[in-house]
Amino acid sequence: MTEVFYEKCVEGHWYDPRINKTIDVYTITYEMSQKPSREKILTLELLSDFKGAGDFDYFDEEKVEYEEGLPIYPQIQLGTAHRKQINDVS
Secondary structure, X not given: OOOEEEEEEEEEEEEEOOOOEEEEEEEEEEEOOOOOOXXXXXXXXXXXXXXXXXXXXXXXXXXXXXXXXXOOOOOOEEEEXXXXXXXXXX
């Protein structure tokens, strides 16, 4: 039997003064039920590590098949991502 989890994710933006850039920040958890919404909890968790983050987006509908070692609620994963944009100059 395959178990399916819902990925609940809050993404935002945070200014990193060390590199003088704004980076994407996120917090993710995986749960067996789509309800209840974890938007407020995940946003507060993100703000506890990245004070001043903002422009949050919440996603909770992506289904993920269970894999060995997949984190599930109440474990919350925090992280950052830096995206480079390549402009076509031709």
